[in-house]
Amino acid sequence: MPEKRNSSTxxxxxxxxIASLAILIAVTTVFTYIIxxxxxxxxxxxNFGDVAIFFTAVTFGPITAFLAGGIGxxxxxxxxxxxxxxxxxxxxxxxxxxVIGLLLGKKINxxxxxxxxxxxxxxxxxxxxxxxxxxxxxxxxxxxxxxxxLQNIAGILIGVPxxxxxxxxxxxxxxxxx
Amino acid sequence: MITSTYIEGNSFLHKTDxxxxxxxxxxxxxxxFVPIAIPVMIFIVVLxxxxxxxxxxxxxxxxxxxxxxxxxxxxxLLTPPFYREGxxxxxxxxxxxxxxxxxxxxxxxxxxxxxxTVLFFMFFATTTINNFILALQWFRLPYRTALxxxxxxxxxxxxxxxxxxxxxxxxxxxxxxxxKKLIRRFKRVFPSLVxxxxxxxxxxxxxxxxxxxRGIGLEIKRTQFNIIKFNKRILQLSIAGVILLMxxxxxxxx
Numbered sequence: 042m043p044e045k046r047n048s049s050t051x052x053x054x055x056x057x058x059i060a061s062l063a064i065l066i067a068v069t070t071v072f073t074y075i076i077x078x079x080x081x082x083x084x085x086x087x088n089f090g091d092v093a094i095f096f097t098a099v100t101f102g103p104i105t106a107f108l109a110g111g112i113g114x115x116x117x118x119x120x121x122x123x124x125x126x127x128x129x130x131x132x133x134x135x136x137x138x139x140v141i142g143l144l145l146g147k148k149i150n151x152x153x154x155x156x157x158x159x160x161x162x163x164x165x166x167x168x169x170x171x172x173x174x175x176x177x178x179x180x181x182x183x184x185x186x187x188x189x190x191l192q193n194i195a196g197i198l199i200g201v202p203x204x205x206x207x208x209x210x211x212x213x214x215x216x217x218x219x
Numbered sequence: 220m221i222t223s224t225y226i227e228g229n230s231f232l233h234k235t236d237x238x239x240x241x242x243x244x245x246x247x248x249x250x251x252f253v254p255i256a257i258p259v260m261i262f263i264v265v266l267x268x269x270x271x272x273x274x275x276x277x278x279x280x281x282x283x284x285x286x287x288x289x290x291x292x293x294x295x296l297l298t299p300p301f302y303r304e305g306x307x308x309x310x311x312x313x314x315x316x317x318x319x320x321x322x323x324x325x326x327x328x329x330x331x332x333x334x335x336t337v338l339f340f341m342f343f344a345t346t347t348i349n350n351f352i353l354a355l356q357w358f359r360l361p362y363r364t365a366l367x368x369x370x371x372x373x374x375x376x377x378x379x380x381x382x383x384x385x386x387x388x389x390x391x392x393x394x395x396x397x398x399k400k401l402i403r404r405f406k407r408v409f410p411s412l413v414x415x416x417x418x419x420x421x422x423x424x425x426x427x428x429x430x431x432x433r434g435i436g437l438e439i440k441r442t443q444f445n446i447i448k449f450n451k452r453i454l455q456l457s458i459a460g461v462i463l464l465m466x467x468x469x470x471x472x473x
Contacts, residue, residue, distance in 0.1 A: 051424065051427065055437075056431040056436035057423070059366060059367055059370070059436055060424075060426035061423045062371075063366075063367045063368075063370035063426070066367065067371045067372075068378065068415075068416065070375050071378045071415075076382065078408065092412070116368075119343060122340075124342070124343050125287075176328075177328045177329075177332040178294055178301070180298055180300070181290060181297045198405075199409070202409075206413045207417055207420070217423070
C-alpha cells in the first residue's frame, strides 16, 4: 500500500532536503547573477543575492539558508568571473543566512527584524572586510563596506516581504521549513 | 549546463588531472599568503600568467585582470598612507607620499591579489564543472553534496528562462513608468520575484519524488536491489493455503 504523505511529513525525507537545497541554491545563484537593479549615483548594481538569502532564512530556516546562501552565491561568483572570491563568499553569505535564520526565528517582529539585520550585516560585511583586508590590505577593503551594508538593506526590505507574499500565494510552503 | 567559465582547448593545462590542479592551486595560494620575497612573488605570478596565456590565449587572460583593476587602483592609492616606515621615496611639498615600506607592501598586496585571480581563472578556465565536482568527490566531498550541486547547475538555466518569461509577461500587463527612482524599480520587479519563487518552490516535491524513485535518500535499497529472503513461514503458509483450497474443493463433493 503506498505511503500517504503530506508536505509536513515529506520535509523530513532526505530526498526532500536534497531537492529543496538544490532548488534554493539555483534560486540564490539566479538572484545574485541575473537579477540586478542599477543604482544611478554609483553607476553600480544591487544584486538580489541577499534578498534570496533573507527569503530562504525566513521561509526555510537557518540550516537551509546557510547552505543555499553559501553555495548559491559562491556559484554566482564562479559564473561572473570572480572565482577568487568563492571560498570567502561561501562563508560570508552562508554564515549571514545562518545568523538571519537563528535571530529571526519562526515568528517575526520588529525587534527580531532589527536584530537579524544587524547580525546579518555585521557577519557578512565583517567577514568580507577581514578577508579582503588580509588579501589586499585593510585600507582598500574599507571601500567595500558601504556596498555590503546596502546589499543587506535591500535584502531585508525585499526578502522579508517576499517571504510573506509567497506564503500567501502558496500556503503549502509553510510546512517546508526544516 | 552552464559552461561559461570553461574555455575549450587542448593545452597541457586542459589535459592535467583536475585533482593535481586543485593540489597545485591550494599550494600556490598558501605560498602567496606566507611572507616570501617580493621578487619570488612576482616570478610566481608572471610564470602562471604566462602559462595561462599560452593555454587559453593572452586576450582571455585580460578579462579577469580588467575586472580586478578597480581594486588594484584602490590598493595603489590606499596602501602607502598606512605604511610610513622605511626610506622616503616620494615627497611632495615636504609631505612623505611613499616610503620603501609602503612600496613593498603595495607590491605585495597587488601581487597577492592578482596572483589569486590568475590562479583561480587558470583553474576554472581549463577544468569543466563536471570534472571539478568529480575531483572534489575524490577528495571525499559527500555524494549528496555533489548531487545537490549537480542538480542546482541543471536548474539554473531553467530558472533564468522562467524569470525571463515572467518578466516578459509582466511587461505586457504593467504600463512602462519612468523608473528613475530606486523604490519604483524595486516595486516593478517584486511581482516577478514572487512568481519565480512560487514556480521554483512548486518543483521541490516533484523533484523529491523523482529522486526517491531513483533510490536517492531512501533508507531501503531500490526495488531492483531488494531481495526478499526465503523463510520457512512462507513455505508453511503456502502449504496450508493449498491444503485449505483442496479441503474446500473436496467438501464440495460430499
